[in-house]
Amino acid sequence: MNDHSIETIGITKEYPGKEKPLVAVNHVDLLVRSGELFGLLGPNGAGKTTLIKMLCTLILPTEGTAKVGGYDIVKEAAKVRETIGWLHGETGGRALYWRLSARDNLRFYAYIQNVPSDVARKRIEALLEFFDLKREADSLVKDYSTGMKVRVMLARTLLPNPPILLLDEPTVGLDAQTAIETRKLILTLNRELHKTILLTSHNLYEVEKLCERVAIINTGKIVALGTMDQLAHLIHEAKTVEVRLEGTDGEAATQIIQQLDLVRRVVVSERSGDGWIIRAEVSDLDSAIPRIANALAGNFRIRGISEIRPHLEEIFVKITERNNHG
Amino acid sequence: MESDKIIQILQEPTVRSKTTLAEKAKAFIVRDFKIYWTYKFWVVFDVIDIAILVATYYFVAQIITPARLVAEGYSSGDYFTFAMLGIAFSQYVQNSVHGLTEGVRDEQWTGTIETILSSATNYRSYLLGASLFRFLYGTIILVGALGLGLLIGGKVILTPTTLATGAVFALLLVSGHLAIGAMSAGIVVMIKRGDPIAWGFTWLTQLVSGVFYPLGLLPWYLKWVGFALPLTYSLDGIRRTFMNGETFFDSAVLQTDLVALIAFIIIMVPLSLQVFAWAYRRSQRQGTLGQY
């Protein structure tokens, strides 16, 4: 079966509570397409880890169904486990055998992941080399730094070459350089090896850079889902255009722009180096850019006009705040 | 809570006075009790364990000849009472010492030891606090074990003077083992391991302190090891008190046991605190206090 997707239909996890049940995951419908790099965001306690653990077959859902790689997570759990690689990076490297070396941790994992010995041997050496663990490969993990432990966990996750990767906080505890290399690796795994990747991270910059689509989960529910552009439009009724001018006489340009009927307001008008930046909220993006360009042409030297989109951090905060306040 | 409210609360003037040792001790006891209560069924297992041990030696006593015990000065020759007292009190101190070293080990593992030792509470208070609940709990189990032993056939002489004498020995027993516990805890802090030391101590005391048999059966070199351990004197004192009815006023042997225990405590308590302090400072210098 070549379906490497993740699909949930109304999946729910409830726990008994003192007065009423605690709903950790609340009727979530999600589809991660085969070969997609998908981000899952949410504040602490939102239900991300519970959802991922259900997909890993570690937790049984109360309601709903899910399929991973085309296999039902309850009825075909064993097959699901043959299809996934799960990294629980939030443990900061504690989910390793500290009394084994990195090499022995990987060898052990090869056994339990059914990786044939000859294949495992080659992959282990290649992974140790790639993650810069070769020199310390035979020292006990208990003597490793947090970053090294997380790299061992990354290597372990990749060792069985699973088509679907569930990466829960893959760069936590890593120094900046290693984090950058890890992100490149994640992209390569997705683009060159076509792995389906579900990524969670508190590093929103990372999610924004890597993921094609993002779901935001809060209080157990998906409250937003889409590409960056789609998510941005959820929080911005106004679209914003940025105009970059040469020279420092931006005030006159600002006044011209303000006169245009499709400009709601100018939010920024300031010097930027040897030029000038004007940001204006417009009612219609499609026509705003050519009309502003026409209005300024001839009198001002325009370096560029483009739409600006809010960053994921702003999107995330606004959506979760809106959701929390009902 | 918004940050303004937090700032406001923190700006309120307070007088930071030192918590008394008694208040800290209470805080530790309450903490340990609440944690222990989340594993309620441990109590059941502890009770069953000691009950089985006592029952086992009830039956073993039926194949033991009394002559040896009588020759050693335990006039009734009653092996069951002899063993019951030995097991109950040795389990008591072993559980307490084990409990302390395991507690320290747990705190290293979870990281809370660094939190406490970087607070206004010094390591002496920490050691005392960490021991208290375990000794209190051990006392309850001890009383239960002795009660069961008496119920199934143990014979002891209970008078106000024997009870008072027994209480003195029990108190000295606890104090001596608090010192041993502190020393073990120091070693645990340093080497990040606890159980081998604690279990080694358990077996050694069972071998040479006369828990299961009178000391006269041991070769001289093991007897001398036994003389270095507080449990040896405590058990002898407790047995002579409750089996023979001896008291401090009429027994030179009990007086010797008493002096030996006091001497042990005078030497060991400051020594053990020094060992813990040394281990603690060494871990601080090496930066390994939080390692596990």
Add this chain to the structure above:
Amino acid sequence: MDNQLITYFQDNVAPDKSEVRQTWGIFWGQLKIFMTYRTWVVTDTFNTIVSIAIYYFLSLQVQPSQIAASGYGTSYLAFSLIGIAFANYLWFCINRISHSMQSEIREGTFETIASSPIRMRSYLFGQAARGFLVGLYYMVGALAVGVYGFNAPLHFEPAALLTSSLVLVFMVLSHLGLGIFIAGIVLVYKQADPVTFMVSLFMEFFAGALFPLQLLSKYPPLAIASELMPYTYALDALRKSLIQGATLASQDILFDLAVLVVYAVILLPLGLWSFNVGYDRIRTEGTTSSY
């Protein structure tokens, strides 16, 4: 990504799903971890020697006639040595599974195992195998110390050794289900050591590890409980072979073996079933990692 690295992940490799291999992997990994605990091995060896010494000194107070009446020779040291050495071995095997489960849950590695393709029974058998091997070292050591250090009169002729080895195998198999059952308890309640310690004390008491079982006859409920313990039969066969030199030609030994087989056949599937129940429960409760 490194071009060489990527080539290792572009091949389509068929997984090796052999359960034997999975079991071996668990056994190998756990044994390697054990070998790093050198201090433990030293102190455990010391503790084993000391415990034999304790029973030696205890034996000096026992009348030989009291033991002779039980039918196992006249030496209390031999009597108790076998009772305790094999009980400790059994405890080692049972405790191994549940204790390691407890550690793995605490350390977070259990979830990694549980989310991998390994079958749970391979995991359990691999843990048990490691327990058997390490326990064997201590058990053989205890017997050797007892015989060569304290002159316990035991029979080590080939026929007696063969008989006792067979009894050992069936003793372990008859108790393995119990060990797996306790591991199931650990999954749900996250604590094992209090349970296994209590179980081992029960076994030693009701099987007469330290006193002749005839003493229980005055208390019928205790005597009945003793008849229900598989270790009672294992201990009887072990004492008969190692103290009296009885072999498989003895009806008593064959009877004891038959009882152990029956227990193995009943308890092993029950243990596995209850473990699965416990595993499903923690997946329902979402507590695969909490402790």
